[in-house]
Amino acid sequence: MPNSVPPSPKHARWPVIPEDDVPEQPKAPPQSPSPWAWLNIWKDTTRSETDLLLFSTAFKLLLFPSYRSTDFEVHRNWLAITYSLPISQWYYDTTSEWTLDYPPFFAYFEKLLSIPASFIDPGITHLRNVNYDAWSVVAYQRTTVMLTELILGLALLRFTRGAVAPFRQRILSASLFLHPGFLIIDHIHFQYNGFMFGILLWSILMARDGKKLASGVLFAVLLNFKHIYIYLAPAYFVYLLRSYCMSPSGDILPTRFISLANAVILVFAASFGPFISMGQLPQLLSRLFPFTRGLNHAYWAPNAWALLTAADRVLLRLVRWSGMNVTVHEQGITSTSRGLVGDTVFAVIPNIKPIHTFIITIAFQMLFLVKLWRAPNYKSFVTALTLCGYSSYMFGWHVHEKAVLLIIVPLRRSLLAADSYAYFKTYMIASIAGIFSLFPLLFTPAETLLKIVYSLVWGVMVLRPLYKQVYEFPASLPWVLLEQLENAYLAGFALLQAFVLVFPTLSGEKPEVEFLPLMMTSVYCATGLAWAFIRLSIIYLKQQY
């Protein structure tokens, strides 16, 4: 790179720090770098890394017959669509109710997967074969999840090389690869998040290593796989614009700007090009962005709106009890108590429209983006990225609980960048609340034990060693109190889980209180996530970069 580059992140220049574990073979002397050298991962993979890979593989194999959500059929249907229909009909087909609503790269990806699938079992790619769940399709689809997740593993492996704090870096990488979130969503519930976040982490890795163009291109690719990552786009935009396209003094570097813009446009052209040429763009966009859903998902994702909805319910009770003269929307009384999919209508509080959520989200994001603009380095970028995702999650319209991964995953990277106890505590609260908020996804009794035991063991393995490393004694009384309060909150999860387990038996499964455990989970998790959001925002805004 030329010398006029703005100060590239420190990490890029850090030498490779030797591991405490002795690697399989002594480090070879530096050889002439081959362009494909990074692909040779086995060269210096330690035994413990291979252990983790094999164990996680074994665990995931064992989960093959576990519960599958409708997402499994969604993806099978997409295999069938992309295999049996010409590209022009992909976004028009309505044979199944699970129409294709991911961006084109994902459709191409499914097309790629469908070729071996039809070779293994033609039934998989048969369009009319709705709800096909033979062992062949289960094994095949679950295997593809496992294999594509290796992208994530690779990215994490690269992160551990040349890290500032090898121990912490390795434990966090391992914990991310074995994260209960991925286990619950990808390997039981069924989705391809490991693959997606793998691409995201590659992109972040490129940013760490100073290859910002590659970082931007990878993020554009990711956007064309799954458009939910658009939540993170503002941070990318600001970061790349400020640190790549502009010199530190603030002058625009036109060649860089143009090369970045061209690269991104090229990616989008490769993705949307065929559909634009067929004039299908409006149809495609209407599939990608359906604005017909309600504020909350069926089970309220634990964000600000869940808190607000719960507050509305409490207010409604209060109003009825005190007989205050407040207008109560009759529609709202029935709407939120059951949490059905559809429009959430408040009974007491004024209703929220999409535009409101949009404005609030943008407002919060601007706060962090301004900071990022002033301090455009890697550490700051990762935290801002996290916070961008976080504000979208907290205030977005119709957020799904699975989106909590958007917080947890980048948060881990930002934790690496800054390693204070305050960060760790934030991360701990957000992780625990986030993982717990995913529990209702698996409501079948057989998987209940699995999710609880796995998350507990994971927590012990990851949080305890880190805790011992970064613990700082709280300096004054308010901090002591705060610390105690947070610990009490975390301990409350055990009680909450006990309540969720016991409640259906005690209540006799009455329909009117059926929703209570879910609501409690949502509100409790939302409290923690909101608190972690506040913590992280304050830390970020106050921190000197």
Add this chain to the structure above:
Amino acid sequence: MICSSETEPAQIVSPVPRRHLLQTSESLHWLRLGELSDYDGPARGISPASVASSSASAFPSSSASKRLSFSALLEHERIARGIRTSASLRRDPSDNRIDQGAVRRWVRWMHKHNLKAWVVPSAIAVSTWVKWSIGLGGYSGHATPPMFGDYEAQRHWMELTIHLPIQQWYTYDPRYWGLDYPPLTAYVSWICGQVGSWIDPSWFALEASRGTETPGNKLFMRATVLVLDALVFVPALYAFTRIWHGTRSSRTQHAALITLLFHPALLLIDFGHFQYNSVMLGLTLLAMDAFAVGLDFVGAVLFVLSLGFKQMALYYSPVVGAYLLGKCIYLGPNNGARLFIRLALVTVLSFIILFAPLLPPFAPISALGASISRIFPFARGLFEDKVANFWCFTNVTVLKWKRVFNGREVLLVRASAALTALGFLPAVVGLLWGSYKMRLRSPSPLAREQIDAPATPITHSIPFPVPTPTLPLLPYALLTTSMSFFLFSFQVHEKTILLPLLPLALLLSGATPGEEVFAWGALGNVVGVFSMWPLLKKDGLGVQYLAMVLLWCRLIGYNPFAMRLHSFVGLLSAAVHISMGLLHLLELVMAPPARYPDLFPVLNVLVSTPVFGLVWLWSIRRGIEVSWAMGGLIGSRADAKDKRKEEEKEQRKEREREKANSLSTVDSVPSLSGSGIRKDAGTRAQSLGFASGQDVLRGRGYRDPRRRALERLSTRAGNGEEGG
């Protein structure tokens, strides 16, 4: 022990570690046989004080400080140097090339990061997780009416026990999964049935619930296995690692526990195929634990319970019986007879209590007869399906037994019984003979005279808490007998391989990769799982099979495809693993030809049986080695008594000499080397090395420091290879 009357201060400062029972064959008892071992050195860093203490056993008379000679010090100096070298060798980076197994890496990591207290809970939690997720898969007889499989059998027993009076349990509709396990299974089924029908009565409605396969019912049944396993087998394993590996580091104990917790064959059968083997095995294991701490009565009762849970535990009974009888012999005529009578009483009583509801005051005698004939069905064939045992193997390769003995099945039964007995005879004889050789003698007048002498085994006056010398032989003997039953007995099922696999896994648990025990243990266990492949495939547990084998091999650090061609077992495992891989591949790509629909199970038998046979032979060989290391083989110490007398004479002489010249330290040296102690030290050290699974002379793998020291003593003349 009398030595407590005058405990050496050096013992307190730096105690001589007690050897553990499994890996080496040096039991405490053996080490205390002063006239046999000329060296009783410490395994840890040496201090002058511990030199004094450890030389005490070499010098039969008490006050070691008085008798400390320079040459003895020199001796220890050298040993200590040897120990240090071996310790530094272990830290050598080149040693890292040996894959120590993921368990050890993980345990080391946990200990290093201050999570020592979390190792056992996390390991148990993860194993519970794995067990439960195996249970997500299929089970025996899933959706195959009208008879279904083992799952339905167990469920049916819960159904019939809660609805029928006890007298009818063994007679009710025997054609549809009639109860054919001993009463403890029935009682446990009753408890499970009661709990289950409290949750949902339709699961266990009499007759109406036959073939129930609802998700809720499956969940409940799986949960019963998990709970019983957690109540019996997991504590038994924990106790095992604490007791049998008691003298080893906590890391080794933890590693052993994890190795055993994830035992693939047992997990796949119990939590996949659906059975309650872990209860039976756990009870036997608890009995072993009880024997090791000297609680013989508790052990006997536990073993009776194990038998009462599943008659399969009979495979272990010859050895358990021989061990207890051997202990009676070992204790001598008086104590032994007393123990024998007590044991007999306890055993019979516990059997009576177990069968009480089927006995006369509560039921007609015919009830007992019915249950016995149900529990031991001699009416079935020689073997079921394709079992990797002698009969099925020879049936395929040599001659068709059923055709040859058509109409004369009784003969066949007798032949199989005789072969089985012949098969476990070495183990039984080894135990009995070992106890006889090392039996306690009543204190001789001389010994009473020098009653303050420490470390003289003759003066054990309180025999019960002292571990029996034959204890290290017990796992090998259990392996021999159960494998012999598996190979030669009548009416064997492929799941029965679990019984020999348990002692094999126990032996393996403390071994490190590179040892012979490890190589055989890992090979036997992997082939054991492989031999059940046809069964698992039928149950739809193929993925679980793959996952568990992968997981366990990686855990213990066993790479099936690594070539270890320098030893027989290495060659064997290379050949076996390659053929196993090929067989799996073949089965994956092609369907069996129509003429031989059973082609793959038969090939499986052909691969597995030789391995089991060799494991059986190996266990006998190891049994002989261990008993040699313990007390010498038949005839090798025929003149032991005379020798002992001579030594006593010599000691007396020496004491007199000592009285004459209390400072004659120089004189004592010839008394050490001249009294014939060293005569067989070389052979003994070598046999000891062999006994603990090592090729001492060729010097491969990690060596126990003490063994190195012993070897140094024996090859002092300069067997050059051992340069240190």
